[in-house]
Amino acid sequence: MSKQTLSFQAEVAQLLHLVTHSLYSNQEIFLRELVSNASDACDKLRFEALNNNALYEDAPNLEVRVTFDKAAKTLTITDNGIGMSEQEAIDHLGTIAKSGTKDFMGKLSGDQKQDAQLIGQFGVGFYSGFIVADKITVESRRAGLKPEEGVRWTSGGSGDFEVETITRPARGTSVILHLRDDAEEYLNAWKLKQVIAKYSDHISLPILMEKEEWKDGELITPGDENGGRQPGGMVKTGEWETINKASALWTRPKKDITDEQYAEFYKTISHDHEAPLTWAHNRVEGNTEYTQLLYIPAKAPFDLWNRDKKAGVKLYVKRVFIMDDAEALMPSYLRFVKGVIDSADLPLNVSRELLQESRDVRAIREGSTKRVLSMLEDLAKHDKHDTTANADGVTDVVDADDKAKEGKYTAFYAEFGAVLKEGLGEDFGNRERLAKLLRFASTTSDTASVGFADYKARMKEGQEAIYYITADTLAAAKNSPQLEVFKKKGIEVLLMTDRVDEWALNYLHEFDGTPLQSVAKGAVDLGKLQDEAEKKAAEEAAEAFKPVLAKLKEALKDKAEDVRVTTRLVDSPACLVVQDDGMSTQLARMLKQAGQQAPETKPVLEVNAEHALVKKLDGSVHFHDLAHILFDQALLAEGGLPEDPAAYVRRVNALLV
Incomplete structure (x- = not known):
């Protein structure tokens, strides 16, 4: 056996400090996250076993078991999923292997609700175990490795962790939480069942707990100083029972699912602590058969604009998990949509590359896109809906569902409109x-x-x-x-x-x-909208101003494509416009800020011939400086900057003095 002590990645150490000091009011999330991780491990085994059935070894039935030991004060979540090798345990449990690590750590705020959301969102839900535990032991063996290639990972949630090789006959992972004194309520079967029913009832794998039954106290020998009976209590029977429905939520009839269950399922798959704005659950039949359960979140994730982040819905084929973030099933502009699509037609060994080429995938993508747009149209339709009086004085009756949708589209658009x-x-x-x-x-x-x-x-x-x-x-x-x-x-x-x-x-x-x-x-x-008198006055002004325009064009030939008298200005002396087919100056600025090439185009300077400053141009000894000031001020007015700010300041100062 080998044993080594390693240090946590700096970000993990900071995260653990947060977890152990800030998240007591959200204790329950640890069980949701650990059960979810166990379920994911089983899904991953099922997927890898598509090409290597031997990974099932002698245990083809995938499951999650939850046990507790009151005497030892431990709570254990065990799965018979894919498991981890020693190196995987070091990599997965000692570092946050995400491109958004820096963003994640920057978002840690001490706000308990927000931080609890981020823990799941960044795939670091394992560390939530330290909310209730002062020590965590993980024992695991990767499917396909020998029993003696198991690994034990141990940490007290401080700066380091220990890793050693062990013999573990069963594949999969056991997460053993050594509970603190203030978390002993989780050494109670009723409490555990309550939390699992709340957060994990939708998980399609069976979650098992050992049955308990009441045992009466035993009669004490007559004459014993205690007298009467020893106290009774709940005793484990050795039989196991499934404590969740163990059927995927999206496979159940809609009439059997409550709004609360839909909302909890969303929170689990999205790691969002807020309920969704709306959702759609449908079975689509025809040339392509699939079930869709799609959610629109209430809030945008802070990494919505991170191009490195994968986005998409979860893909299942015949209820077998295939992949997270199946980008091919939803267009990029709907990347905020969360949910599940379960196809009856795709092959079980479908890859990301195959998804790009499949006709069935295109049909699913089109159908899902239309479903999301329909949800948004429904929200938009009810956004301004209210109880109103008709012309005959009769008040419309507003449906409760319609009333619940009021204002939701405005909220959605503020988050996702761009x-x-x-x-x-x-x-x-x-x-x-x-x-x-x-x-x-x-x-x-x-x-x-x-x-x-x-x-x-x-x-x-x-x-x-x-x-x-x-x-x-x-x-x-x-x-x-x-x-x-x-x-x-x-x-x-x-x-x-x-x-x-x-x-x-x-x-x-x-x-x-x-x-x-x-x-x-x-x-x-x-x-x-422009009357004849206005048109005639504009034409006359342009004609009278021709000599000045010619001089302005010459003075600004390096900056402006053209100079003309405007009809759009009332109070300002000048403004910049572009030709109908030209790139706007704002777009050109944005491209340059992004480090991209923008075509070199010159704007058109429009001047207000009636403005006092423009009238001063004619015959002015400062004509050249005034011409450049007009141009630069027009540029400033639309958010740009002069090419030579110092020259602009010099010209203005010279005129001021």
Whole structure:
């Protein structure tokens, strides 16, 4: 036998300190996590055994056993799953082998609910055992290894752990918790059954506990100083009973599943401490048969934008676990969706590569995408629903289910709206459905509550386009000079401030037959909304201003593609726009910030011929400096920076003095 003492990874040591000092109010989660890990180990054995049936050895029936010893104050969770080798025990139990380790440790806050959620989310649920234990012993043997190649891992949850080789006849893993005095309630069969029923009833494997029965106290020998009987108590019978339903939740009829059970199943598979916003449970039959149980979370995970993180639903084939995060079953823009898909048609040895090519997988992906969009449409439909009085004075009766959905779409969109927009470029077939689900702030609303349909319903008579502007922030969008003529005429403009907006709108040019028009692109043509007198005045101003325009073009030839008199400004002296088919200056800035190449394009400078500063240009000895100040100020107004900030400051200071 060999024995060695090793140190925990620094992040694990920090995590263990958190667990042992902060999470007492969430004690129960340790049992949920350890039973879930045991179930996963059995699923992994079942998957590996598809290609090597010998891994089952002499125990083909997979199970989880929970035992306790009151005298020794130990609670043991045992599975006969895949098990671990000595090196795997060192790797899996001594380090957090996740690309998001740094993010994870940065999120540890001491907030008990939040930290309890993160423990499961990062696959470090094993360490939650230290919530109730001052020492944990793990004994394991990997399926396929010899009995003498077992391993024992022991730690008191401080800075190090011990590993030694042992002889273990049975494959699988036993996690032995040496309970602290304040956790002795878990040495009670009733308490353990209660917690397992709450968190782990859905697990498809049998969770076994030894039966107990009441035994009366024995008669004490007459004359004994105690007299009467010895006290009775619960005694283990040696028989084992299944304490969970041991059938996968998604395989049960919907009528037999409560909302609480659906919510607990979601929490288990997602490691989220909050209940989901909504879910859909359906059996799909036809050319491709599968069951789907899909959830929409209430909150976005903090690593939603981490491109290295795998996302997707769990895939089962004929109730056999195949893989977590089956990305091929759900488009990337729905990566926040959690759940299970159980196929009746896919082969059991399906691989990630095969998933990309399978016709059945494409059918499942399309069906699941439509199901999620239907859930979102249902939430959106009820978002503003309320008890209202009809014209005849009769009040509508609002269904309780409808009432429960009020406000949920607003909550969803605040968390996931930016991700949903990615679908405009990724999912051509559902683009129209997605466009109806999008929401934006506007010049009439600071919150992202205005849909394209809402906007169209409020369009002015004679208005021929849906107007929008993109900006880095809501304040920058609201105060953009490019909105001035629209504000003057009371024309609503959508304010788009998500980084994805510029990219997404390249794939959406109209909504329900009405074109989308950026107020920062091309010349403003308000069509019927601009009267003849205004058009004539603009033409006259442009004609009178031609000599100054020619000088401005010459002065700014290295910065501006063109200089022209504007019809969009009211109070500002100048603004920058791009040609109709050009890349916006905001998108160009974003690409450069991301380290990507952006085409070298020059914006168009539009000047307000009626503004006092612009009028000063004609004949000014500071013409060259004023021209550059106008351009740089227009750039600043839309969130950009001058190419030479120091030169800009010098020019302004020279004029000030």
